[in-house]
Amino acid sequence: MKFQIVSLLILSSMAATTQAAMNKWVDDKGQVHYGDEVPPQYLNQKRAVLNEQGVVVKTYKSQEQLEKEKKEQAAEESVKKARLIESKAQDLRDRVLLETFTSDRDIEIARVDRVSAIDSQIQLAESNIKEGERKMTEVNARISEIEKSGRTVPDNLFKQRDSVSRQLESNYKYVETKQDERKDLNKRFDDDQKRFRELKGLPPLPPAAAAPAAAPAAAATTAPTAAATTAPTAAATTAPAATAPKAAPAPAPKAAAPAAAPTPAR
Secondary structure (H helix, E strand, O other): OHHHHHHHHHHHHHHHHHHHOEEEEEOOOOOEEEEOOOOHHHOOOOEEEEOOOOOEEEEEOOHHHHHHHHHHHHHHHHHHHHHHHHHHHHHHHHHHHHHHOOOHHHHHHHHHHHHHHHHHHHHHHHHHHHHHHHHHHHHHHHHHHHHHOOOOOOHHHHHHHHHHHHHHHHHHHHHHHHHHHHHHHHHHHHHHHHHHHHHHOOOOOOOOOOOOOOOOOOOOOOOOOHHHOOOOOOOOOOOOOOOOOOOOOOOOOOOOOOOOOOOOOO
16 A cells, blocks of 8 residues: 555656656747747757756757757868878878988088079070070061061061060060979978978077078060060071080989970070
């Protein structure tokens, strides 16, 4: 008999607790509602369960919140993965750096060798530019002379003018590209040298230990004006002899061969 009474009291208490629980949700218009059951259309919305004292005992996130958290988690995983890849890549670069060079001097020898190769290419292109500008001046004079005499300027002169103009433009761009390449190359060697010293536990280099100065720019770095776009004479179409490059120090391991400079203006 006592057992039955106790059981009834427990069941009554559970029933009272169940009845005391109340759901709280917000509808599409932002109105807050309370009730024993949440309408099906709001089950995916943010909602809460309150006890008889009105204290929130459980919350349910909205579908929008769940999707947002899922995206944030995916973004965090992506960042972690990218950091791991970068860390492995840095380890590989460090290993190659230490295997390639044994001292600061090795790095400087490699720098001078690579930079000297680019300087030689720039000098050759500038020589071609100088020759092209000479041809352009010469053909301008010829066309002016023909026009003053009242004769018709041959079409081949205009075609040669266009050809020389294109070659000059190509060489101007080539010099600019090589100067940028030289700057980037020095930056990479600076970074390698800094990292090498860090790995070896050496103090940073003083600011005075800078990379070699940039090569002088071409005398003319912009395309010729319309007044100087008449073509060269047919007689002046042979290329000038390439300036012999300066002798470079002994190449460091794995030094890449320089690319060929563009052809001189014809």
